[in-house]
Amino acid sequence: MGERVDDEELERLVGEGAELLLAGWGSADRAAVRDDFDEWFTRLGLDEYARDVTELFLQTKLPVRKDLTAMWRARLRVGARVPSDPGAADELRALIDRLIPTVLSDPAGGDLIDFRSGTFNGPVFGVQHVLNTYGASPLGEAQPGSLDWPLAKDIEPLTHGVRPTGRVKGLPALPPYVGRDQDGMVNSALEQARSEGGLVIVLGQAYVGKSRTALAAMAQVVPEYRVFAPAQHEDLRKLPALLRGRAERCVVWLDDLDGHLGDRGLEPRLLAQLTGLEAVVLATMREDVYDTYVRTSAPGRLLDLANTVELPVAWEAAELKRAEETEDPRLVVAARESGTTGVPAYLTIGHRFWNDWQRDRNPGRHPRAHALLRAALDLARCGLKGPLPQHLLVTVHEGYGIAGLERETLDDAFEWAGREQYGVLRMLNRSGLKKAPCWEVLPYFVHTAEQDEGFPPVAGWVWGLAVEAARANPSAYDVESVVAGAPAGYLREAEAGDGAAMHALGLLEGGQGEGEKAESWFRRAAEAGWTESAGRLGRLLVERGETREAERFLESAAEAGDDEAATLLGKLLRDRAAKWFGAAAELGNPEAARQLGDLFLAEGELVQAEDCYLRAEEQGYAEVARSSGMLHLLCNGPGAAQVWLARAAAAGDGPAAELLAHLGSGPQPLEETRDRFSFSEAYPLDNAHYGVIQEEQGELAEARKYYEKGYEVGDAYAAYRLAVLLEKQGNGEEAKLWYRKAADMRHPIALAVAERPGAPDTVKE
Structure with a gap:
């Protein structure tokens, strides 16, 4: 009906309500009519009208209907327009809809409602008195024969x-x-x-x-x-x-x-x-x-x-035992849960509560209270029996996506759901301290939801929160029961392709020691795109030694931001890289030897790193310069480190240049530095290195000799160093010649010098 009904709809509504109220006065089920109207007025704060309802039903004779109808129409109109409750009209409509079948099904009927003088724009109802049908009464004259009354x-x-x-x-209407x-x-x-x-x-x-x-x-x-x-x-x-x-x-x-x-x-x-x-x-x-x-x-x-x-009111132990022995599930639950409320009240009021709650999702009524009750009900169905922390209910109720929550505050919702209604029961019972309240849903709700095949199952994310709550407070809840029930709660969503549910099932099965089942669910979730499962599956595969298969799952998780998966993947790739670098190095590839040496160096395996770098040096692989420089630096050979880092820096290696700058400059002891190299034909790059050492010691002729030897074995750095030496000596023309030779061998600095204006043509040997 919405927040506010129009005038025409309102008049129809209050007209039906007034006629129903008066029909209920003469109905066999008058108590239900009285109680419902009394409660409606009370909930709206119209206590005076509520008392008038009670007084009306205590009367033994109904006053003139026309005046009475007008009076109650006016009062119902006030109630339906109460500013503090925009859902009042909806509640009145629900009340009427609920009571009409009761009054209409009453074999004793009620007072005759004569609509002949009324005008209505919608459907109306009427209840006719079987003993006073337009003036004809079977009590007027005694008739021969049997009384047509039931036995x-x-x-x-x-x-x-x-x-x-x-x-x-499958059960009778009544237990x-x-x-x-x-x-x-x-x-x-x-x-x-x-x-x-x-x-x-x-x-x-x-x-x-x-x-x-x-x-x-x-x-x-x-x-x-x-x-x-x-x-x-x-x-x-x-x-x-x-x-x-x-x-x-x-x-x-x-x-x-x-x-x-x-x-x-x-x-x-x-x-x-x-x-x-x-x-x-x-x-x-x-x-x-x-x-x-x-x-x-x-x-x-x-x-x-x-x-x-x-x-x-309260039932004795023998009565409760008899109820359980009927094996009717309604009575069995009521005997266990009704307490001092009594079995009849538990069953009848619980039934009315359930119907009221089903209507309260309407934004005009109590949407937040409806969601909080749903949260308490679902958590209880997960196995969290007993009081539930208020913060947990608040967290769960926000996840249902029920519209209109903003129209009702949390305090109002808890107050309504926790209010004693019909003078007997509460939908939510409060316990705990004021600062940490707990709430327990009426057990009737739990039992009814479990018996109702059409009631929505508990969502997987609610099961997840229930498991967390149980594990966080094992003294209050049966953790094993909650965990054992969770797989069935997730299964429906998992079978529908929900990756989150599959992942949750994997966690649950793993926690129960079911490794194979856990892996199966993680695999299904990973294949469905759930990257968290991909990371877990990758780890499981690594632990089992199936590293190649693990890599694709770890990569998927790493790309999604899983740092642990990224780290593990890096280690796997490093190990695999070491394997293949080693194989290539054995086949004589100097780049592979240098890469393998770097891996060893990072692990602190200095002997193995040196062996790899020497393999590269033996083949004249100049790109090993920075790596060798780092190795010498770690092995306390700053002079040799400077020599190698200078080579790397001259080749455009920025990190090497930075290290060289931090090391400083200056001559190193000739013998000490020379001992760091293996001067022989087996290590062609060391010609230039010896030239550098001689140059730093002032032995320029010796330096030129070693630079020329280095050039002869194809070392561009040797040609470059000689060009620099000649330029320092003022021999510009010959320096240009050697710069050109170094440039022809693709030395980066020499190339830059050769590109300058006035540089000589390429020298052909």
Whole structure:
């Protein structure tokens, strides 16, 4: 209906509501009508109107309908427009929809509602009184033949005042009757009334099971009696005339006795007449109403004549045992969970709560309260039995995506869900400290959801939070039970292709020691694109030695930001690189030897690194310069390190140049530095190195000799060093010649010099 109804819709709504309220006054199920309207007004803060509802239903005679209808239309209009509750009109519509079937299905009907003078723009309902159909009454004249009333043994409880419980597929509408400890007293009182006549009242609080107990006693003690069940406020004065002279015996069934008292109803003289006709009067009455009537004159005198049996709310252990022995799941759960509430109240109010909650997802009603109850219900279905931390409920309820949460604060939602309603139960029961409140959902909700095949299953992400909560507080929850149930919770989503659910199943199976199952789920999740599973699968494969297969999964995880997967992949690739660099080095590849040496150097394996670098040096592989320089630096040979790093820097190696700058410059002891090299034909690069050492010692002729030897074995660096030396000596023309030779050998600095204006042509040897 939305936040606000238009005027036309509002008038139709309040018109239906007023007619329903008055029809309910004359209905056999008047208590339900009274309670629902009372609660609606109370929830809206209209306590005065709520009290007026109660007073209206205590009256024994309905005032003039036209004036009364107008009054209640006005009051319902106020309620539907309460500014503080935009969902009030929706609640009224739900109330009407809920009660119409109850009133319409009442075989005793109710007062006749005459819509002939009304104008309505939508569907309307009417309830007609079977004993007062436009003035014709079967009580007017006694008719010959049998009374066309049902036998006591055939009475249908739901049409004679017993409130419905939740339906379960494959089970009867009502659970079987469970004997109360007071049955003997009720049966005894009814047997006495059968022999002597009189009034028997089963007394008790609302929702205590009065009607069911009384009807069960009726079926057992007087099964062949005909049952007359008049509507509320029916004129009973002609009933004796109808019964007089008949052989059949009768039970007058007056559920909610307060609706049958007064001048036209049951009073001491009429009771005496019925007793004389061997009729039994069996009634039920609420304790609060009984206490009100015993203080008045005429009704009080009648009640003094009654044989009253009081039914307690809480069930004794023997009664609960009998309920469990029925094996009806509704009764089994109620016996276990109802506590001091009592089984009947638990079943009937739980059923009403469930229906109310199903409607409260509407943004105009209580969407946040609905979501919080759903969270508590789902967590309980996961196995988190007992109180749940409020912060956990808040986290879960936000994940459902229910619209309209912003229209209801958390405090308001918890207040509504935790409020005692119908004077009996709460949907959420609060416990714990004020700063750390906990909430427990009504067990009826859990049982009903588990029995309802159409109710949504618990989502996988909720199972995940439930497992975390159980493990975080093992003293409060059965961790094994929650963990054991989680796979089934994830399975549906996993089979539908949800990678997150597959990953969660892998974690659960792994935690239970099911390695093969865990790996299977991780593989499925990884193939579905869930990179977290790819990382885990990669690690599992590495542990098993299947490194090649692991690499693709680790790479997928690494690309998604998994640093551990990236590190492990790097190690695998390094190890594999070492293998193939080693193979290439054995085949004589100097680049592979240098790369392998770098790997050894990084691992601190200096002997192996030196062996690899020497292999490269033997082949005149100048690119090994920085690596060799680093090795000499680590082996405390700064002079030799400078020589190698100078070579690398001259070739354009930036890091080598930076290291060289940090080392500083200056001559090194000739013998000490020379010892760091292996001057022989086997190491062609060392010619230039010896030239550098000689040059630093001032032995320029010796330096030129070694540079020329280096050039002869194809070392571009040797030619470059000689060019630099000649330039220092002022021999520019010859320096240009050697720069050109070095450039022809692709030395980078020599190339740059050769490109300058005035550089000589290439020298051909």
